[in-house]
Structure formats: structure tokens, C-alpha cells
Amino acid sequence: MSQKTSINSSSREGVPLSAAVALVTGGSRGIGRAIALRLAKLGAGVAICGRNAPVLRAAEAELEKSGTPVYAQIADVSQSADVTDLVLKTQAALGRISILVNNAGIGLFGPAHEKTEADWDRVLGTNLKSVFLLSRAVAPAMIQQGAGDIINISSLAGRNTFAGGGIYCASKWGLQGLSACMAEDLRGHGIRVSVVCPGSVATEFSARGSKDPSKVLSPEDVAHAVEMILTQGPQSFLSEVHVRPLQKP
Numbered sequence: 725m726s727q728k729t730s731i732n733s734s735s736r737e738g739v740p741l742s743a744a745v746a747l748v749t750g751g752s753r754g755i756g757r758a759i760a761l762r763l764a765k766l767g768a769g770v771a772i773c774g775r776n777a778p779v780l781r782a783a784e785a786e787l788e789k790s791g792t793p794v795y796a797q798i799a800d801v802s803q804s805a806d807v808t809d810l811v812l813k814t815q816a817a818l819g820r821i822s823i824l825v826n827n828a829g830i831g832l833f834g835p836a837h838e839k840t841e842a843d844w845d846r847v848l849g850t851n852l853k854s855v856f857l858l859s860r861a862v863a864p865a866m867i868q869q870g871a872g873d874i875i876n877i878s879s880l881a882g883r884n885t886f887a888g889g890g891i892y893c894a895s896k897w898g899l900q901g902l903s904a905c906m907a908e909d910l911r912g913h914g915i916r917v918s919v920v921c922p923g924s925v926a927t928e929f930s931a932r933g934s935k936d937p938s939k940v941l942s943p944e945d946v947a948h949a950v951e952m953i954l955t956q957g958p959q960s961f962l963s964e965v966h967v968r969p970l971q972k973p
């Protein structure tokens with residue numbers, strides 16, 4: 725097999741991802757924004773998406789301060805047409821996508837038997853189907869390159885169950901299964917599919933009461949886990965990272 729350039733092995737001091745182009749879904753706020761900023765700091769060209777235009781533009785402006793190439797597009801990741809358009813335009817703006825961070829997600833809590841079919845479709849569409857759509861859209865170019873990273877932001881709720889978590893846990897348990905199977909499908913092509921499972925993170929994600937900041941993670945803690953995955957040795961594969969607050973919530 726011919727030797728191909730791999731983002732996993734490209735490294736200049738201080739800018740280890742200078743050869744990379746990353747697409748971070750839901751990069752407009754919360755965990756996705758922190759990941760996008762971290763990847764820009766590491767030298768990657770960064771694309772972000774979200775549905776709220778002003779919030780997306782604010783994140784884009786912040787990212788541009790890093791001096792790295794940036795692209796932002798309004799897109800709903802649960803919609804196939806939006807995903808196709810997002811990937812095509814990102815590639816046109818920044819080049820081949822070598823890192824995909826499937827981060828966009830929504831929370832919906834309460835007994836599943838009290839929820840509607842529309843609730844189910846919205847959560848599963850955003851948290852699970854989107855990962856299938858995005859990964860399918862970027863995989864061919866990664867396979868051609870013989871390298872790439874797909875990092876899926878799951879949750880400890882993808883490994884645990886709790887009352888009121890039915891629909892959300894279904895989406896994240898599904899994401900765990902999809903990620904692990906795709907990892908096996910793609911590792912032979914030099915592509916790592918990893919999952920990051922954070923515990924409670926201080927973002928606007930959940931309206932389930934205010935969180936004690938000393939007992940929750942920060943979005944930057946999750947960005948750090950993503951950096952760890954992307955800066956490991958080219959022969960290594962961190963397939964699943966659990967990130968917990970040190971102090972129990």
C-alpha cells in the first residue's frame with residue numbers, strides 16, 4: 725500500500741493540526757464552540773454549523789481571531805439536504821475534511837411514555853441520524869486519503885440509564901453502537917472513529933436546574949479530550965473517552 729499523508733502524523737511544534745480541516749457540528753456555542761476554538765488554536769482550518777444565525781456569526785467572529793481559515797454555515801444536521809450542502813461547501817471553502825466532530829445535540833428529559841412522536845424524531849434525528857448522515861458524507865474522501873478522525877460527542881447517558889432519560893439515552897446508546905461499528909468498518913482505512921462521553925457540562929443544554937460549577941465539567945474539559953484524541957500517536961486509537969467531574973454532582 726502506498727504511503728499517504730496522514731493528519732495523524734503531521735506535526736509542527738505548536739501547531740500539531742496545521743494540515744487539518746475540521747468540521748464541528750453545533751460549533752456555535754457550548755461544547756462545540758470550545759472544541760472549534762481549541763482546534764483552531766491547534767492550527768486546523770475550522771468549519772462550524774448551527775441553526776441560529778446571530779449565535780453562529782458570533783462564534784465565527786471569535787474563531788477568526790485565531791488567524792486560521794474559518795467557515796460557518798446555517799445547517800440543520802438532522803436534514804439530509806442540509807448535511808450534503810454543508811459538507812460540499814465546507815470542502816469548497818477549506819479543502820478536504822480530515823476531522824469531523826459530531827457534536828450537535830439536544831436534550832429532552834421526562835418519562836418517555838409522556839413524549840410525542842415528534843419529540844422522538846427531533847431527538848433521534850439530531851443526536852443519532854445526523855451522525856450517520858455526516859459520517860457517510862465525509863467517509864469517502866477520508867478513505868481515499870487513508871486517514872481521518874471522526875469524533876462523536878456522546879454522553880455518560882450513552883452508557884447509563886436514569887428515570888426520565890428514555891429518549892435521550894436511546895439516542896446516545898444508539899450513538900455508541902453506531903460509533904463502535906463504524907470504528908471497525910473504517911479502522912482498516914486509517915480512520916479513527918472515537919466517542920467522548922462527558923458527564924454534566926456547564927452549558928445551555930439542560931434546563932434541569934442550575935449546576936454547581938465546582939461539580940460539573942467545563943466545555944473546555946471536553947475540548948481537551950478531543951485534543952487528546954487528535955494528538956495521540958498515529959498507531960494509537962483512543963476509541964472511547966469518559967470525562968467526569970472530579971467532584972460528584
Ligand SMILES: NC(=O)c1ccc[n+]([C@@H]2O[C@H](COP(=O)([O-])OP(=O)(O)OC[C@H]3O[C@@H](n4cnc5c(N)ncnc54)[C@H](OP(=O)(O)O)[C@@H]3O)[C@@H](O)[C@H]2O)c1
Nearest residue numbers: 750752753754755774775776800801828829879925927929
Ligand atoms: N451539557 C451537558 O451536560 C452534556 C453532557 C454530555 C453530553 N453532552 C452532549 O454534548 C453535545 C453538545 O452539548 P452542549 O451542552 O454544548 O449543548 P448546547 O450548549 O445546547 O449547544 C448545542 C449546539 O448544537 C447546535 N444544534 C442543536 N441542534 C442542531 C441541529 N438540528 N442542527 C445543527 N446544530 C444544532 C446548537 O446550535 P443551534 O441551536 O443554533 O442549532 C448548538 O451550537 C450534545 O451532543 C450533548 O448531547 C452534553
